Each structure stands twice: as C-alpha cells, then as structure tokens.
Amino acid sequence: MLGRRPSGRAAEPHSTRLGSGEVTELDDDARDDAEPSPPARVAAGSARKGRPTMADVARAAGISTALVSIVIRGVPGASDETRRRVLQIADELGYVPDQRAQKLRRSSSRVLGVVFELQQPFHGDLVEHIYAAAARHGYEAVISAVAPSREESTAVNALLRERCEAAILLGSRLPDEELERLARRLPALLVARRSGLPGVGSVRGDDVMGIQLAVDHLIGLGHRRIAHIDGAGAPGSSDRRLGFLQGMADHGLADYADVLAGGLTEEAGAEGVRYLLDRQAPPPTAVIAFNDRTATGVLDVLAQRGRAVPGEISVVGYDDSRLAKMPHVQLTTVSQDAAGMADAAVTAALDLIKGGTPQETVLTPRLVVRATTGPAPR
Amino acid sequence: MLGRRPSGRAAEPHSTRLGSGEVTELDDDARDDAEPSPPARVAAGSARKGRPTMADVARAAGISTALVSIVIRGVPGASDETRRRVLQIADELGYVPDQRAQKLRRSSSRVLGVVFELQQPFHGDLVEHIYAAAARHGYEAVISAVAPSREESTAVNALLRERCEAAILLGSRLPDEELERLARRLPALLVARRSGLPGVGSVRGDDVMGIQLAVDHLIGLGHRRIAHIDGAGAPGSSDRRLGFLQGMADHGLADYADVLAGGLTEEAGAEGVRYLLDRQAPPPTAVIAFNDRTATGVLDVLAQRGRAVPGEISVVGYDDSRLAKMPHVQLTTVSQDAAGMADAAVTAALDLIKGGTPQETVLTPRLVVRATTGPAPR
DNA sequence: CTTCCCGACTAGAACGTACTAGTTTTCGGG
DNA sequence: CCCGAAAACTAGTACGTTCTAGTCGGGAAG
Incomplete structure (x- = not known):
C-alpha cells in the first residue's frame, strides 16, 4: 500500500491561497454622480462594486x-x-x-415560508411540490432547514425575519405553546401533523385510516402475526399506532398485534426488526413501519439476515417517498401523495393569509402495493 | 377486506372548509396615526394586520x-x-x-446563498454545516433547492434576487457559460466540483486521490478484480474514474479494472451491480461506487441476491454521508469531511467577498473503513 | 383655434431599518 | 454654581424599490 500523496492534477496540493495578505477594503467608493455622459460605466471588468440599481x-x-x-x-x-x-x-x-427593496415596498411580500427537515426524503418531496404550487399562485417559497445541529425554532425565526406571509411547518415538533406564539405572529400551517390548536391550521393524511389500509391489505394476504414499528413521539405516530391496533381488532386479531417503539430513521427500523427476529417468540410474518425510512432499515436488516421479502416477511412503509419508488426497493407503502398534500398546504396557507379561519384538512391516503408484500408463508 | 372509510377521529372526513365563501380582503386598513395615547394597541386578538414595526x-x-x-x-x-x-x-x-429593511439598509447583507440538491444526503450534511460555519462568521445562509422539477438556474436566480453577497453551489451542473455569467454578477464558489473558470472559486476534495485510497485499501485486502461504477457526467466523476484507473495501474492491475457507466442515485448502483452479476465474466470481488447513494443501491441488490458483503464482494462508497454512517449499513467510504468542506467553502466565499482572487481549494480525503470491505474471497 | 383626452413620462413620497451628526441630560469636579 | 465631558437620546437621511399624482405633448373632436 503506497502512501498516497495529493494527486498531481491539482495546481497546488492543499488549501492554496495566493498573494497579498490585505486587500483594499473599498477601492473607489465615492464616485461623483452628476455626470450623465458615459452611459456604460459598469459593464466591463470584474464583479466588483455594488450591483447596479x-x-x-x-x-x-x-x-x-x-x-x-x-x-x-x-x-x-x-x-x-x-x-x-x-x-x-x-x-x-x-x-x-433587488428583492429586498421590492418586498419592502410591496404591500405583500408574496412569500411563503417553509420549514422542513433536511434529511427526511418525504420532506424533500413535499418541498419540491410546494415550490411548484406556490409559484402557481404567484408566490415564492423560501425554505429554512431543520437539522440535528439546527433547531426548529432557529429555522422558524429565520423565516419570521424574512417577513413571509405565512409559515408552513412540515412535520413540526414544536410544543403547542411555541406554535401558539408563532400563530399569533403570522398564519401558521402544520403539514403531516395534527393541530390541536385553534389558531393553527393543519393539512395531513388520515393516519389512522392509512395504517388500517395496510393492515387490511396484509390480512387479505393471509397474514396474522403483524408487527408495527412505530414513530415514538413523532407527529402522527399515535394515530398510526391507533390505526394499527384498531385495524387488527376489527379483524379479531388483536392478540396477534405487536407494537414496538421505533422512530423515524432507518436505524430505528433496523433495531426494531432485529429485536423481532432475535426474541423468543416467533417473528411476525409482516411488519408495518412508521415511514419509508424506517421500512428501509427493516428491509436492510432482513436482507442481511437472509430473510426473503416478501417470501418470509412482508414489509409496508408509509409516505410513498422517493425511497419507496426506487426500482430496486419497490416498497409497498401508504401514499401520502406529496403533490396533493403540498397543493392543499399552499391553498390552505393562502386562505389563512386572506383571513380565513384555520382549518384541519384531512387527506385520504392510498395504499400503493409494490414488491415487498406477498402472501403469508405457510 | 372491508372498505375503509375515513377514521372517526377527524372532525370532518375530507378537505373540510368552513363558512363564508368570501372573506373581507382588507378589513380596517387605514388607521389614524397621530394618536399616542393607548400604548398597547396590537397585543391582544388575532394575528391580523401588518406586523408591528x-x-x-x-x-x-x-x-x-x-x-x-x-x-x-x-x-x-x-x-x-x-x-x-x-x-x-x-x-x-x-x-x-424586518429583515428586508435591515438588509436594504445595511451596506452588506451578510447573507450567503447556497444552492443544493434536495435529495442528496451529502448535500444535506453540507448545508447543515454551512449554516453553522456561516453563523460563526456572523453570516446567515439562505438556501435554495434544486429538484427534478426545479432547475438549477431557477434556484440561482432566487438567490440573486435575494442580494446575497456570494453564492455557494453544491455539486453544480451549470454549464461553464452560465457560471461565468453568474460570477460576473457576484462572487461564486463551487463545492465538490472542479472549476476551470478563472472567475469562479472552488472547494473540493481530491477525487483522484480519494478513489486511489479506496483502491489501495482493497488491493491491500487481496482484491484484484475491482469494478468502478462511475458518476456518468456528474461533477467529479471523471476525476474519480481517473483515480480508479491510475490506482489500478499503479499496482499493475490495469487489466482487472472495470469501469461501468453509473450515476449518482441508488438505482444507478443497482443497475450497475446487476449487470456485473449477470454477465458472462466472473463478477469482481469489490465494487467502488461513485457515491454513498450509488453504493447503497449496490448493497441492496447484493443483499437481495444473497451475496455476502464483505464475504463475497466488498463495497466502497464516497462522501461519508449520513447514509454511510447508519449503524445497519456501516459502509466503508471515502470521507469528504462535510464539516471541513463547509468550513472551507464559507471561508473561501468570505475571502471572495472581501475581494480575494478565486482559488481552487483542494481538501485531502480520508478513507473510513467500516464493515462493507474485507479480505478478498479465496 | 380651442378643448379634452390619452399615452408617455416624471417627481416624490412611502416601505422599515441603520446610522451620522447632532442635541439634551446628567453628573462629577473645581 | 458653573464647566466640561460623557451618557442618553433624537432628527433626518439613505437604502432601492413601488406607486400615486401628477406634467407634458400631440392629435381628435368640437
């Protein structure tokens, strides 16, 4: 193994930084104004000096x-x-x-603020469609990301200062109290989360029904022992848990229902299914995961352990995000219809801006059957 | 299978929308100003009417x-x-x-624009760290997303109107011509892409060397037949291809090198490895993928096909993104050090803003050995 | 030849903040 | 009691737009 040195193709190996320690801060700042003769004075040369107004x-x-x-x-x-x-x-x-000046002058900024989670594929799908939906209504969407090192309140504040006309929060985890404070400042809309608050609108799928669809599907395929790896405290998780239990009960299979604490990452799914496989009791023949990411974790572990999907175990996700559609995954999942949800969110936000009362809009989910579910094994 | 109806818990089934078809457009717009007596006039009530100034x-x-x-x-x-x-x-x-007014008034807006791809995990990592790095320098980062339905030029224009002081483009695919136009308008910096243009700075890893590290590692483990699923036309892919071929040649294994056209999605990796497994010639004992997403696709297919990793085939990714670190994946990968790269990008952008000459900063990559590589099979 | 109107164009006041150049107040010391 | 200086505060302008209320010609109608 020969110790690698920086490849020769780069002009200089590491962090090159040319010339002069100090650069003139502001070269020719004061330029006399009353001089109408030479029209093109900025044109050529580099990008220096404030942009033309x-x-x-x-x-x-x-x-x-x-x-x-x-x-x-x-x-x-x-x-x-x-x-x-x-x-x-x-x-x-x-x-x-200059957008700043435009927005400042115009009565309405025609901007919708969107808070989303950077690493959540479904949020990515939503954001993409929100951009489009907003544009369709002559609005612009400005986005602000939530990440492990960037809190939701930071993201919200950034939008607040941006003076957008409404805030759309994707799968928010803000406590009710903060949501209320926010709603007092500008129209706020939750997406994919139930709003218990009078001042806050919400657009979400019917999570109870969504999971029930999955349960019905699996039972129709002959499954009985079904596990649900839930979303821990995430928005919507209690509804989905309820849907699962109720769906099982409806078929008289309450005793075969198994709920595990999970989360909304791949790792949560992996951990959950590992537990299911390793414990004493026989593993379930089907797993309904909290979302597609969680389901992906489940699938990975099953593949690693050599369990056939759907031969031995069927897996269902939730969201129908980019992950589920990938040709080599083909995950059976409950579709939240990102486009429709984005559309509904933008419409609802616009309605709020016009002075409408906050509503709870509930969209009907749809089961998308792909390749990860099949008949229960003998 | 009983036909599911909307769950009972929601107040109203579908798209509920209360009351009044029309809402008063602007209720009490004109409010007399010269009246200093009651101090708290906004406070209570709903969020209506322009925010306080x-x-x-x-x-x-x-x-x-x-x-x-x-x-x-x-x-x-x-x-x-x-x-x-x-x-x-x-x-x-x-x-x-009001940020608009602040920015308008302040000489410098202290805003960095960032263009990123919504569904690229590594971009997510970078964005997260850019937020932090910018904040450390008293700057704010505003982000603009690229997605299948949102072109890069659209994203760039949004930033341009925002009057940010510099633009940081993550893995841009813009043609040189457009980049030049952009650079003439404001300092522009490419991340994870080589800049051939004099006016455009760049911060990137040494891709040639990065892949060579992977090659060295694999050969050290006894592998000979190694395939590289490349990034097609993506930024950096030609460097990585070159690094692969050169690394193999350095060990006298040029004849065992196999380069496949790939891409930067999971599907590209899946397709590539499927081809490798199905063709006449014996499959390689190791695969170096263009990035982590591609590698994930490879892993998925291998698992589906029951090929042991790393028992039968070793897999190496690139980026050390969130994907690679996941506990159930543990992908061996070439680390681009998102934090360091974000830091370098912000520093370089700030330097450009202060009038510095565009530089090409090349960071040294590092191999992170995890669980997907092992000794070549007998 | 007026009158009036209409299109083309302009002066100037916002929008909400930052900041320069004051002005007033406070206060300690002589 | 007054002086001076620092501290506390204010008037007013600038930032780059949009938009209202015009001005200015010139041609059609009377």
Whole structure:
C-alpha cells in the first residue's frame, strides 16, 4: 500500500491561497454622480462594486427610475421603443431587481415560508411540490432547514425575519405553546401533523385510516402475526399506532398485534426488526413501519439476515417517498401523495393569509402495493 | 377486506372548509396615526394586520425609533433601564425586526446563498454545516433547492434576487457559460466540483486521490478484480474514474479494472451491480461506487441476491454521508469531511467577498473503513 | 383655434431599518 | 454654581424599490 500523496492534477496540493495578505477594503467608493455622459460605466471588468440599481439603468437610458420600474415589471405605461431600450441596457449592466427593496415596498411580500427537515426524503418531496404550487399562485417559497445541529425554532425565526406571509411547518415538533406564539405572529400551517390548536391550521393524511389500509391489505394476504414499528413521539405516530391496533381488532386479531417503539430513521427500523427476529417468540410474518425510512432499515436488516421479502416477511412503509419508488426497493407503502398534500398546504396557507379561519384538512391516503408484500408463508 | 372509510377521529372526513365563501380582503386598513395615547394597541386578538414595526415600539415606549434600533441591535448608547423597557414592550407587541429593511439598509447583507440538491444526503450534511460555519462568521445562509422539477438556474436566480453577497453551489451542473455569467454578477464558489473558470472559486476534495485510497485499501485486502461504477457526467466523476484507473495501474492491475457507466442515485448502483452479476465474466470481488447513494443501491441488490458483503464482494462508497454512517449499513467510504468542506467553502466565499482572487481549494480525503470491505474471497 | 383626452413620462413620497451628526441630560469636579 | 465631558437620546437621511399624482405633448373632436 503506497502512501498516497495529493494527486498531481491539482495546481497546488492543499488549501492554496495566493498573494497579498490585505486587500483594499473599498477601492473607489465615492464616485461623483452628476455626470450623465458615459452611459456604460459598469459593464466591463470584474464583479466588483455594488450591483447596479434601477437608478443606474435610468441614468444610462436617460430616463426616470419610475419608467424603468414600469418596464421591468412589464406593466403598461411605456412605449415599445423605450421598453426595448431599457431592457437591453439593463441586461448589459447586469441589473437584477433587488428583492429586498421590492418586498419592502410591496404591500405583500408574496412569500411563503417553509420549514422542513433536511434529511427526511418525504420532506424533500413535499418541498419540491410546494415550490411548484406556490409559484402557481404567484408566490415564492423560501425554505429554512431543520437539522440535528439546527433547531426548529432557529429555522422558524429565520423565516419570521424574512417577513413571509405565512409559515408552513412540515412535520413540526414544536410544543403547542411555541406554535401558539408563532400563530399569533403570522398564519401558521402544520403539514403531516395534527393541530390541536385553534389558531393553527393543519393539512395531513388520515393516519389512522392509512395504517388500517395496510393492515387490511396484509390480512387479505393471509397474514396474522403483524408487527408495527412505530414513530415514538413523532407527529402522527399515535394515530398510526391507533390505526394499527384498531385495524387488527376489527379483524379479531388483536392478540396477534405487536407494537414496538421505533422512530423515524432507518436505524430505528433496523433495531426494531432485529429485536423481532432475535426474541423468543416467533417473528411476525409482516411488519408495518412508521415511514419509508424506517421500512428501509427493516428491509436492510432482513436482507442481511437472509430473510426473503416478501417470501418470509412482508414489509409496508408509509409516505410513498422517493425511497419507496426506487426500482430496486419497490416498497409497498401508504401514499401520502406529496403533490396533493403540498397543493392543499399552499391553498390552505393562502386562505389563512386572506383571513380565513384555520382549518384541519384531512387527506385520504392510498395504499400503493409494490414488491415487498406477498402472501403469508405457510 | 372491508372498505375503509375515513377514521372517526377527524372532525370532518375530507378537505373540510368552513363558512363564508368570501372573506373581507382588507378589513380596517387605514388607521389614524397621530394618536399616542393607548400604548398597547396590537397585543391582544388575532394575528391580523401588518406586523408591528420599530415605530410602533418607539411610540409605545415614548422614545425615538433610533433609540429602539440601538436597543434591538444591542449596541451601546442606551441606558439599562430603557433597554429593559424597550425589550419588554417589543416582546409584548411581538415585534420582530424586518429583515428586508435591515438588509436594504445595511451596506452588506451578510447573507450567503447556497444552492443544493434536495435529495442528496451529502448535500444535506453540507448545508447543515454551512449554516453553522456561516453563523460563526456572523453570516446567515439562505438556501435554495434544486429538484427534478426545479432547475438549477431557477434556484440561482432566487438567490440573486435575494442580494446575497456570494453564492455557494453544491455539486453544480451549470454549464461553464452560465457560471461565468453568474460570477460576473457576484462572487461564486463551487463545492465538490472542479472549476476551470478563472472567475469562479472552488472547494473540493481530491477525487483522484480519494478513489486511489479506496483502491489501495482493497488491493491491500487481496482484491484484484475491482469494478468502478462511475458518476456518468456528474461533477467529479471523471476525476474519480481517473483515480480508479491510475490506482489500478499503479499496482499493475490495469487489466482487472472495470469501469461501468453509473450515476449518482441508488438505482444507478443497482443497475450497475446487476449487470456485473449477470454477465458472462466472473463478477469482481469489490465494487467502488461513485457515491454513498450509488453504493447503497449496490448493497441492496447484493443483499437481495444473497451475496455476502464483505464475504463475497466488498463495497466502497464516497462522501461519508449520513447514509454511510447508519449503524445497519456501516459502509466503508471515502470521507469528504462535510464539516471541513463547509468550513472551507464559507471561508473561501468570505475571502471572495472581501475581494480575494478565486482559488481552487483542494481538501485531502480520508478513507473510513467500516464493515462493507474485507479480505478478498479465496 | 380651442378643448379634452390619452399615452408617455416624471417627481416624490412611502416601505422599515441603520446610522451620522447632532442635541439634551446628567453628573462629577473645581 | 458653573464647566466640561460623557451618557442618553433624537432628527433626518439613505437604502432601492413601488406607486400615486401628477406634467407634458400631440392629435381628435368640437
């Protein structure tokens, strides 16, 4: 094993950093203004110096900023000739409207804030569709991430300062008290979480029913011993747990129901199924996981242990996220219909902004049968 | 199988939407201003009406907005008594500084723009650390996502309008031409991608060396037939391919090297390894995947096919993302050190903002040996 | 030849904050 | 009691837009 040295293709090995310790802080800051002659003064050269403003464009075109504004916004009030000229000059100068100033001036910012979890595939799906849904309504979505090292309240505060018109929280874990404080400041909407609060709207799937669909499906395939690896304290987990127990009871199989504390990560699923396989009692013939990530963990462990899926054990996930759809996974799962949910969330948020009363919108889930469920083994 | 109906616990079954078709657009918009008497006029009631401003706080406290500004920013210039009082009133009123106005006023917006891919775990890791690194330097990170339905140029434009001081692009796929246009507008920095452009900085791992580390490791374990499932056209993939071929050649094993067109998804890895297993020639004893996601796809297929890892086949990933660290996966991988890379990226971006020349910073990767590699089978 | 209107364009006031350049108050020392 | 200086506070402008309320020509209608 030869000790590797940095590859030769890079100009310099490590952290290269050229020249001069100090750079002139602000080179030619003060530039005299009353001088209309040379139109293109910014154009060439590097990206230095504050970006061009509307005033720069106006000066270069020899017109007022108001007229430039009219052209840029594309509203009536300018001749075609001027329009053409202004747009060309703006492009030459590399002018981009300053969003801060726009938003400040405009009565409504037309911005929806979205808080999501960085590593949750389903949240990724939702965010993607929220972008689209917001755009469809002439809104912009600005996103703020939650991660192990970034608390939800930090993420929310960032949005608050952004002065968005409403906040959409994906699978929030904020305590009721904080949610109430938030709702007092701006319209707030929970997604994929039940809202017990009067001031807070909510868009979510019917979790009880979703799991029941899964249970029905499995029992229809002849399964009896079914386990549920739940979401611990996560939003929705108690509903899903309830749906599981109720679904089993409906078929008179309450005694065969098995609920394990889980979580919403792959590891939680892995741990849960490991326990099921290693314990004294015979393992279940089917597992319903809290979500797709959890189910993925279950699948991984089963594969490692050489248990056939669905031959020996069937597995059902929840969310129908990107994970479930992957061709080599083909997870049977309960679809939350990310697009529909995003759509409903944006619509509901817009309704709140217009002064509507907070509602609880419950979407009907759908079972998507793929390759991880099959007839119960003999 | 009994046809499931919406669960009884939800107040109303589907898409509930209460009352009044139309809501008053803007209720009591005009409110007379010159009236200093009742201090707390916003406080109670719902969240309606524009949020309180500095002027509201000042009026309630009977002082000037300038002084409120001083207190809010926490700069010297106000008595402790006033400070306390103002903060309390601000809190009561639910005052939050308007970021748009702040940024507009402040010379520098102290905002870094970050473009990332929503479904790439490694990007998630990077974003998380960039948030932290930026905060450490008194900057804020605003993120803009790329997804199948949201183009990179859309994401970049959103940042541009946000007037951030620099743009950090994670694993960008933008063509050189567009990058140049961008760099002419504001300092731009590529992460995990080589920059051929003079005006664009770059922070990346030494991909050639990274793969070579993996090759060395495998050969040290006795492997000879090694395959590389590459990243197709993705940033960094040509370097990694080169590193693979060169590493194999260094050991005189050029003839045993096998390069497959892949991609950066699980499916690409799954497809690649399926091909390797199904073809005529004997399968390799080790696979180096383009990244962790690709490696995960490989692992899944191997598990499905009942191939022992690392007993029969060893697998190496790249990135050391969240995926690799998961307890039930324990993927051997080349670490890009997300934290270090995020740190370097933020530092480099700040340097660019201060007028520094764009640099190419190359970080030394590190091999993290976990459970998916072992001695070559007999 | 007026009058009026309409399109093209402009002046200037917001929006909510930061900050410079004051002005007033406080207070200790002589 | 007054001076001076620091501390506490304020007026007013600037940031880059949008938008209201205009001005200015010029052509059609009277």
